[in-house]
Amino acid sequence: MTKIDKLPSRLAVFTRRFIAGPGDIDGFNHVNNARYIDWANEIAWAHSDALGLTMEDYRRLGVGCVVWRHEFDYVAPVVLGDEIEVATWIAENDNRVRLIRAYEMRHAATGRVVFRGRTTFVSIDMKSGRPARMPKEFIEAYRPLTKD
Numbered sequence: 185m186t187k188i189d190k191l192p193s194r195l196a197v198f199t200r201r202f203i204a205g206p207g208d209i210d211g212f213n214h215v216n217n218a219r220y221i222d223w224a225n226e227i228a229w230a231h232s233d234a235l236g237l238t239m240e241d242y243r244r245l246g247v248g249c250v251v252w253r254h255e256f257d258y259v260a261p262v263v264l265g266d267e268i269e270v271a272t273w274i275a276e277n278d279n280r281v282r283l284i285r286a287y288e289m290r291h292a293a294t295g296r297v298v299f300r301g302r303t304t305f306v307s308i309d310m311k312s313g314r315p316a317r318m319p320k321e322f323i324e325a326y327r328p329l330t331k332d
Contacts, residue, residue, distance in 0.1 A: 197329065198231040199271045201292060204262050214261035220299050221254070224287050227272045228303070231285075235325040247316050249283065249305040249326075256301040260291075267292040273329040281307050281315050283326050 202223050210216035232238070242248035262268055268289050275286040282304060289299035309316040318326075 197271045197273045199269055200227050200230060202268050202270060204264055204266045209264050214263050217258060223270050227270045228285055231272050237325050245319050246310050247307050247319055248310050249307050251303055252306045253304040258299055260296060260298045262298050274326050275328055277326050277328050279323045280317055
């Protein structure tokens, strides 16, 4: 990921840090798998907001992106108190109805990958729930990260 740091900020990998708290831990004494999905969802919305597309914008445009498919790999456990750096970026966009957002979570102290994933989103008409073409605002904001 060294080249990613050299990209313009609007196309850079977006990151946030989370600390595994008592409410994140399950009966196996590690972060429950559902919590990783919560973190992915939280960073996806934060990234979308940073790109200039909020839920308010979705409503104004009458089009939104919803999850069609998740693909997650839980690589290593996260335990109570671990600080996790969560990264996301737009990996693919067909500029019509589908885009793919990628995620990677690393243990902040060691840099060790603990989770990788991808979510495929489809754009829908907010009133009917049916697939809808992406408006130009989506195409401009959700441009895939390139590795030039």
